[in-house]
Amino acid sequence: MTVIGYMKRSALEGVLGDLSDTLEVIAPLPSGKEGGVELGRFEKGAKVVIGPVKTMLPLKTIFLPPVEQIFRFSKSKNETMLTPSTPVTRDRVVFGALGCDIAALALIDEVFLREPVDEAYEERRTRTTIVALACEGQGPECFCASVGIDPVRPDGADVVMIPVEDGFIVETITKKGEQLGAMLQGALRDPTGPQKKAARSFKSSSRSDVDLSAPAGGWSAVWESEAWEDASARCIGCGICTVVCPTCHCFDVHDERHGNGGERFRKWDSCMAVNFTMMAHGENPRPQHRARVRQRYMHKLVYFPENHGAVACVGCGRCAVACPNRTGIGEVAARMRDQEEDSDG
């Protein structure tokens, strides 16, 4: 980690504008009329929203877009020509990413970068430089500190910007970050003593008391837990939790035909949907709502740790905020562990 300078907030749009001559620049931009914020492509003249805001959709959207063409095909009498899609055309930089969202990428990497590597995802990952915005916590829903994430200097960031006074202290972390740092030099000044001190003492208010630890006995100890009755009784099965979740990565594959050609897409899917596991003949191994709710939480809290050594939750709290019934994963985890104690006792 190297402090490379201080940048004034008012200089940011100019800096991004200059970068956009050579890079695709992605940043939090105003969205809709209600003060919403989403990651989007920055064009010169746009205003960036940098502040205590979490985009409704997580950072994963720029690595696993909601809908993505896999290839195009065209048929002639004797041949079928496939043209794989180009996942990115230019190197990219994303500004203002939050620690929770960046940590989630490491979890998705576990799945998409293991053999066989998902090339589209890999290319987006390697061609994107991530500039984190140190996060002071964004409200009561935040609990990234509970799952071991540093919201100030998150692992996985290439550059970190720490808000101080009316600007940022800029620190580079990786080689990629240094390369970007070199492009920022024109907008940087030497930080003052108080600015450096403020950056060193920057703190987050993220809660560190949410316990997502799996029940000691693994899946079998809680398979019949009443936690599933409770959670499924409160769930309307809308699947919004899977849409806003930075670690959910399930997708569907879908073909379209136009004349003699067509395309294949993949698009986000949700394990909360009835037809997610519906097979030909109408046979469905997860026919009940309860089984689907169990699948979602077990995947995050038990199966993912079993396969990859970490819970698939980064404490962003988006699920509880988006849920019509405000159900949070922390409560469900607690209920699972209680149940285990009950059945032990």
Add this chain to the structure above:
Amino acid sequence: MGELMMIPLIARIRSIREVTFDTLMFEVAIEKDGKEVPFSYLPGQFAELSVFGVGESPISITSTCTRPGPVEFAVREVGLVTEAMHNMRPGDMMGIRGPLGNGFPVNEMKGKDILFIAGGIGLAPLRGLINYVLDNRSDFGAVDIVYGARAPNLLCFDWEFDTWKAAPDTRVHLTIDAPADGWKGSVGFVPAIVKELALPPGNRLAVACGPPIMIKYVLEDLAAAGYRDEDVITTLEMKMKCGVGKCGRCNIGAKYICIDGPVFRLSELKTIPSEY
């Protein structure tokens, strides 16, 4: 695998053979950039076959890698993609991604007697393994094949039966669910025939593929007959999309059928939930 994870190679249909009234066998040659390329695989692996513009389906490879030449897939018509496949003609092109999945543990099966148990189209993945075993006959012990279907005309791959019967130390026990005109073999469900045969475990492995209800009874009966969980092998089916452990669709507990399976020993199945 093809070059890219989600990009199929071309599988050009060489010939199509009727297996039963609703199942066709496609013999395909694999092509890349217009040239035929080799395709190596293990018995029990599958491939994602596609009809461009309609979709993709996971289908077991039913041929054996011991016989170079076209790769064979038996497809039962049940929905959109399989229906579109049934409308194809020799010379037409499908897409193919694979081979996928773990396949049968053929090296660990060497030296063993093998009891094959199949029902209906469940013979498709086992046919590749049976032919693999018979092509390497001296590597394996006694072979018994119990195979059943609802009616005689629903027995798949009937052209294989005489060859299998003629192989050394190999017996084929065919059965149908209910008596039918002209049928001279056994009548009864597959689990009942397995029970009646009463082949002792000893040095024997049992490999079972078929409808879930058949598998359920067969596994219970094998356990009662003293077969150890490690010596009972079966395959699981689950809805799939990517076939490579990414799309999150095919898990049972922490296992993904597409990459950790579709072949499992009963001892492994006991470590995952019995429901999904």
